[in-house]
Each structure stands twice: as C-alpha cells, then as structure tokens.
Amino acid sequence: MLIGIDSLEIATPELYLDMTDLAVARGVDPAKFHTGLGQDQMAVAPATTDVVTLAARAAAAVLDRAEEADTASLGLVVVGSESAVDASKAMAVMVHGLLGLPEGVRAFDIREACYAGTAGLMTAVDYVAAHPGRTALVIASDLARYGLGTGGEPTQGAGAVAMLVRQDPRLLVIDPASTARTQDVYDFWRPEGESVPRVDGHLSNRCYTDMFARVLAAHQEASGLGLEDFAALCFHLPYTKMGRKALAGVLPPEEAEARGLGHLHRRYDDSLVYSRRVGNCYTASLYLGVASLLDHCDLRAGDRLGLFSYGSGAVGELVTVTVVEGFGARRDPGATVSALDARRRLGVEEYESVLTESLGPVGEDASATLLPDEGPYALTGVVDGVRRYRRP
Template identity: 45%
Template structure:
C-alpha cells in the first residue's frame, strides 16, 4: 500500500520587508543578506496572525468536505506553541470544522516537528487505510531586532493531507535518522525569542546530513544518480546548498548539474518568505513541485529534515502520475503577488506589537488582514479566533 502526500497547501502573511532595505538599515552590505545567506524577502506577521491562524489558512485552501469527514488525526508540528497545555491543533480542528471523532495533538522538536508528524501519520494510515491525517507545520521565527539572527526570520505554514494512494507523492519506507543532545538553537519557555549559536548550528546541520545520508545509502544502495532532486530544511537558502555541495562529488557531472539546478528552484519560495521552522522543508518541496513544470512522475525526491537540539532525518518520496493536477499553483502565485511591502520602520513597529501577558484583554482590528482566519483578540486569557467565511 502506498502512503504519502495527497494534498499540500501553504500560507504566509500578507506583509513582507525587502532584505536589501533591511541590510541598509542595519548598516551592512545588501549582498550579505541576498547572496551571503540567500534571502530576498522576509514575511512579516501582523499581530492578527499567529501559528494557529497560519496553519488554519494553509489547510483551508486544500480541504474539501470529504477530507473533513475522513480526517481522524490532526498533528500540529510547531516550535512556536501558544499554550503549554492545549494543542494548537485543537484550535485548527475547530476553525476548519473537522469531524469531532478525531485525535488532535501537537508535537515538538524544533524544525523537525512536521517530519515527526508525517512519520506518525504514515503509521496511522498503515493501520487505518481509509483514514486521512492532517499534518501542519506552522511557525513564526523571532530572534529580535538588530540581532545576528534577524535576517533569518520569517513566518508561514504548510498543511499536508497524508493518505493511502496519495495523488502527489508516495513516501518510501526506508529512512535514516539521528538524535544528539546539543545546544545549537533553543527557546526557553520564558522567552518569545530564540537563542542560537549560529556557527555551531551550521556545523551540526551539515554533520547530521552527512551521517543520515551515509546511513541511508547503506540501507538502500541508492546514490545521487537515483535522485531527481534533494530538498532541504532551509533556515536560510544558502544552508541547504552548503550541505548539498558536500556530496556532489559522489555523482557525475550530469548529477551535479541536475541536483544543483533543482535545488535552486526548490529554494525560491523560502528565499521570499524566510525561515518557517517546521514547515521549511515542505515549503522547499512545494517550490520545486510548483515551479519545475517538467518534473516527471516517477521521480525520486530526497528530503532532509533537521531540527536543532537535535534530530535529523533523510527520507524519500516518489512523484505520482498527474501530480501537478493536484497542486495549487494559481493560489500560491496570487498569494505571493498580492503581498504588501512594508518599510523597515513599519516592520519594526509591527514586530514590537505583542499580545499582553498580564491577563488583560485586547481586541484586534482584523479588517486590514486579508486572511480568512485571524486572531481577533484575547479575552479572559483566551485567544479569540475568527473564520471570516462562517
């Protein structure tokens, strides 16, 4: 039985800041951001968007009534959780009107969370072939203004329906994974901003990739020749290329050209959104699928997931016949083209607007936010969400 990605959706806030302008404001050469780390635009979330709304908006565009009836498991991968107790997935379950007879949980392991959710979903579908699982990867990356990590911030969510006989990608069984207790990136519960040892994290990202790649080859006897493309978790777009370059010499010149060209395509969406943590790898996959029109069914795609702290995994999927018919290219093209650029001072003002943490209530103006699902405020310590379509 084939199990994999039946549908995939994406959402990002309607605001962004140009990285050239941010570089000038921070007194650094623009090329440091646009070439050095490979970022063009950074999504800026208004206060009316949080990980719950981003995930719900991403799922809203792909779910039909049959999905809502058959989804019996919702798994929300995030490292930007809004509650220490209640799963962010429960809010999304309600906002989307899913069947009440469903399990709903939240999972956490830095940027690896959505991958863990997908692997859990595969096990559920293997036992319940008629079921569907909604996997959500949603985050807002915050490091703070004028910090070393500021240029790698971002916001967005990816939603995936995992099912038997998937229309887009069948996930293969063999994968390789690794865990090590390291402190390359973390966010204590008392902080709304992450801490990162950038140089150490880059080193561990590549080290983990090397180890899981070698383990995967030993398990499968596959090599570069067997891959049409390899997609990476992208905290910034140059990071994945650094990892890819460590193995390119294992292939022919044709392999190098193919994988390098397809990597560039896979990084395009991330280049214009920024880091979305748990959804980053799947945004890279989406960019490849939607923008490389001649990517043939039957192609094997490699997927490298890395979550600081740290857990890494390399796994693969096979593109299914007519998979392009089930993508939402037009919606995503419109999403990107309809975004509004904000100035650096406007971005800084938006960044500093945060929700109260003293128990006070707050009512937010959601009219300026074009998203269908928004955060409308806080009342009695409870977030108030609105689905404008209801």
C-alpha cells in the same frame, strides 16, 4: 499499500519586508542578504497572525481541495511547531475547532524544533497504515522571530504548510523506510517563558551539515540508494544558502558535473523560489521547498526525491518520496505566486513597530494593533488567557 501526500497547500502572512531595505537600514551590503544568505524577502506577521491562524488557513486550503470521502474519513490532525501559543492546550485542537472538523478526530501537537512537521508526517503515515481507508491532516506552522538588530534578524520569517495524507496519494508516495539520527546538543533552544530563541550560530550550521552527511550515509547503507538515484533533494531551509552548503559538503558542484549529477544542484534552485520570498518558517520550511520544487521543476512521474529534515537539538531524518502520475493537477503555482505578490510591502520603520508589538502580549481587543490581519482566521484578542479567533 501506497501512502503519501495527496495535497499540499501554503499560507503566509500578508506583510513582508524587502531584504534590501533591511540591509540599507542596518548599514549592510545588500549582497550579504541576497547572496550570502540567499534571501530576498521576509514574511512579517502582525500581532493578529499567529501559528494557529496560519495553520488554519493552510489546512482550509487542503480541505477545500479534498474529496468529500477524504474529509469524512479524517481521523488524525497533527500540528508540528516550535511556536506554541499555550503550554498545555494543543494548537491542533484549536485548528480543529476553527475548521469545524468532526468530533471523532484525534488531534495533538508535536514539538522538536524544525523537525516537528516531519515527525507529524511520519506519524500520519503510520496512522494510515494501521487504519486503512482513513486520512490524516498534517500541518507545519511557525513564526521565526529573533528581534531587532540581532544576528538572526535577516533569517526571520513565517508560514505554514498543510498536507493531506492518505492511501493512493495523487502527489507524492512516501517510502516508510526513512533514516533518522538523534544527537543531544544545544545549538538552538528557547527556554519556557522566553519569546525569542537562543542560538549558537556556528555550532548550529555545523550540526546541520554534519547531520545531513551522516543521515545520507546511513540511508545509503540501509536502502542501497545513492545520490545517483535521486532526481532532486529538498532541505530544511533556515535560510536558502544553508541547504546549498550541506549539499556541496557531500557533492561539490564540480564533482556533481563530472558524475552526471549536476541536476541535483540545478534543481536545488527550483526548491528555493518560495523560501527566498518568505524566509525562515522553521518546521514548515522543508515543505515550502517541496512545494516550490513541484511547482518549478521539470519533474516526471516516478522521480525519486530525498527530503532532509533537521531540527536543532538535534534530530535529522532523510525521507524518500516518489512523484505520482498527474501530480501537476494537485498544485496551482499561479495561485501561490499571486498570493505572494498580493502581500503588502512594509517600510523598515513599519516592520520594526509590527515586530516589536507582535513579540509582546496581546490584549483583550486586538483590533487596535498595527496592521491587523484582514484575512480569514485572525486572532482577535486574549481574554483571561483564552485566545479568541475570527472565522470566515
């Protein structure tokens, strides 16, 4: 049975900050952000945009593209995120309610830093394998926020990616024989009750690159697939230079050209187009890269892609997927670019005010907050701990 991703859609906030503006305000050479980190823009979420609203928008776009039979056979909704809005109630249940999905659906969240979306995706593959004819909705949604003037400030961002998983997918077939590794390490964590994470940046970078090398070697041993068997590789992208470092660690550019594998470095650039404009969206960032690769690369049916997922703490997994004939009809790159172009550019002072407000508690009426979200599925307030949302 062939199981995989039938459609994949993106949602981002309607605000962004240009990285040159941030660099000038912080007294930093803009090249440090544009070249050193590989970031050009940063998505900024106002107080009325949260993980649930982004997840609902991405999921609604996927369901709009789905056939009636796929929607009717939906049996599982999973949200992967490290930006939970409630310590008990699942955001997947909130999204289920906002979208008006059938009652006979299993809905839950998965949390393991930036790996959670992949955990949800592989869970969905297992679900469809065990329930032929059923479909699953997987959503990766996160807000990456570190605070003003912090070392992580230029690696902030926000976004969501939703995927419909089913038999005989029309976008990507997933090989269930993936390879995962786990290591207990404190490179990035956020204790309960704290609004921003704690990060050991140097350790986190080292854990990421080491994990990729180990997972790649283990996957090759288990599957017999080497780098020469991949048309392209996609990476979890806390910032776009990170994946490049990991790739260069196992395949330096000079060696790649000598071995006829230069396409892996060239196509890596194709996977960065959206992330350079959105920034870090934690567990969604890998799949934002997948969307960018599909939309900008000269892929062909039958091409094999390697997807490296990493979640601090730490879990890494290499998932192999194969491009399906006619995959281009399942994506609309023009619509994605138009949505990114339509966002409002913030000045640095506006950004600072919006970020500061979004890190604080939301009152009962969020309409008076700075630049409230005018799009579908917005947070309207929190009453006695109950989150209220606007639907289309």
